[in-house]
Amino acid sequence: MSDSKDRFATRAIHAGQGADSATGATITPVYQTVTYTQDAIGENRGYEYSRTDNPTRHALEEALASLEGGRFGLAYGSGMAAIAGTMQLVKGGDHVVVADDLYGGSYRLFTEVLPQYGVRFSYADATRPEELAKAVEPTTRMVWIETPTNPMLRLVDVAACAEIARRQGALLVVDNTFATPLLQNPLALGAHVCVHSTTKYIGGHSDVLGGAVVVDDEEMAQKLRFTRNATGGIPGPWDAWLTLRGLKTLAVRMRQHQENAQRVAEFLLERPQVAAVHYPGLPDHPGHELARTQMHGFGGMVTVDLAGGEAAARVLCEGTRLFALGESLGGVESLIGYPWSMSHAAFPPEVKRAKGITEGTVRLSVGIEDAEDLCADLAQALGRT
Numbered sequence: 001m002s003d004s005k006d007r008f009a010t011r012a013i014h015a016g017q018g019a020d021s022a023t024g025a026t027i028t029p030v031y032q033t034v035t036y037t038q039d040a041i042g043e044n045r046g047y048e049y050s051r052t053d054n055p056t057r058h059a060l061e062e063a064l065a066s067l068e069g070g071r072f073g074l075a076y077g078s079g080m081a082a083i084a085g086t087m088q089l090v091k092g093g094d095h096v097v098v099a100d101d102l103y104g105g106s107y108r109l110f111t112e113v114l115p116q117y118g119v120r121f122s123y124a125d126a127t128r129p130e131e132l133a134k135a136v137e138p139t140t141r142m143v144w145i146e147t148p149t150n151p152m153l154r155l156v157d158v159a160a161c162a163e164i165a166r167r168q169g170a171l172l173v174v175d176n177t178f179a180t181p182l183l184q185n186p187l188a189l190g191a192h193v194c195v196h197s198t199t200k201y202i203g204g205h206s207d208v209l210g211g212a213v214v215v216d217d218e219e220m221a222q223k224l225r226f227t228r229n230a231t232g233g234i235p236g237p238w239d240a241w242l243t244l245r246g247l248k249t250l251a252v253r254m255r256q257h258q259e260n261a262q263r264v265a266e267f268l269l270e271r272p273q274v275a276a277v278h279y280p281g282l283p284d285h286p287g288h289e290l291a292r293t294q295m296h297g298f299g300g301m302v303t304v305d306l307a308g309g310e311a312a313a314r315v316l317c318e319g320t321r322l323f324a325l326g327e328s329l330g331g332v333e334s335l336i337g338y339p340w341s342m343s344h345a346a347f348p349p350e351v352k353r354a355k356g357i358t359e360g361t362v363r364l365s366v367g368i369e370d371a372e373d374l375c376a377d378l379a380q381a382l383g384r385t
């Protein structure tokens with residue numbers, strides 16, 4: 001078993017993943033069982049029913065908590081289940097301040113579903129924390145941010161937002177999906193709750209949906225566990241196992257994602273068809289300095305604005321050979337997406353424009369193929385625009 005002083009790559013492989021206590025199996029088994037035979041009424045070996053707890057899921061939760069540097073981890077059936085679970089920390093009458101550069105599914109939950117239960121939301125530009133502070137009201141109980149943001153990859157100062165939340169007695173939640181626990185640890189920066197869609201980099205192979213929440217506070221962890229058990233949004237043992245298997249290679253994958261993303265970003269800067277490249281690893285990116293202090297790397301996502309607008313974006317998205325046109329991100333294979341009508345379809349056009357998303361914006365999830373092949377693929381597709 002690992003100990004908490006081990007470094008990231010070691011914990012990814014060993015935390016929560018000691019030999020199986022029943023058999024000595026080196027790799028955590030898939031405990032494909034609903035129930036657990038009890039030794040006597042009221043006497044069990046720590047497990048009763050798999051919605052409440054399951055050993056495969058438990059191993060994943062220990063590993064996730066360890067990688068985020070938090071005390072308690074909870075796994076969910078998807079990122080949205082993790083987000084919906086986290087939102088059960090607020091109740092009707094509470095107010096939530098949300099960074100306006102936000103995952104489309106979270107936006108849908110916050111605008112279409114939770115207001116029905118009396119939770120109120122305000123949106124602010126979190127890249128300027130003073131704007132976030134202005135949106136705080138007497139009943140604000142939660143502040144919700146993402147960094148780097150999607151798809152414009154802007155940086156939000158987590159410590160500054162934590163201070164705003166703390167002054168109000170509110171919780172700061174950070175959706176850390178884009179950064180991954182290797183590159184950013186929100187709890188260490190003052191956040192109270194860290195959420196992930198493990199579907200993306202943590203799983204890493206685009207073959208399993210999942211979500212996670214990591215917290216330090218025991219009472220909060222108990223509350224989250226209670227509501228997850230009451231509402232049921234858990235991952236099955238196979239999904240937990242696949243996520244755990246993906247997570248073991250997170251450190252090596254992320255290093256390659258970043259190296260490739262930096263190469264692709266620098267390559268795109270030189271192309272005449274490209275009007276702007278958004279990547280925190282570029283020295284003139286507005287969040288570059290903050291990324292250097294707040295993160296341990298710049299990630300694997302690159303967004304470009306094409307000079308030729310929608311027509312050029314269409315040709316690029318449909319003309320790549322290696323970059324597959326599709327939703328999602330963070331897998332070993334490269335993906336290309338068109339935020340205007342794909343990931344950000346739920347936002348009204350004027351909201352998209354205010355965020356900097358245009359009809360010429362294209363988002364790349366740079367995979368871990370050979371970087372030269374990826375650049376050649378983009379060059380040939382841009383050549384058709």
Ligand SMILES: *Cc1c(COP(=O)(O)O)cnc(C)c1O
Binds near residue numbers: 103105150196198211
């Ligand atoms: C994908 C994603 C989610 C939702 O996760 P699912 O696993 O698809 O439910 C939430 N936040 C961010 C930033 C994401 O990229």
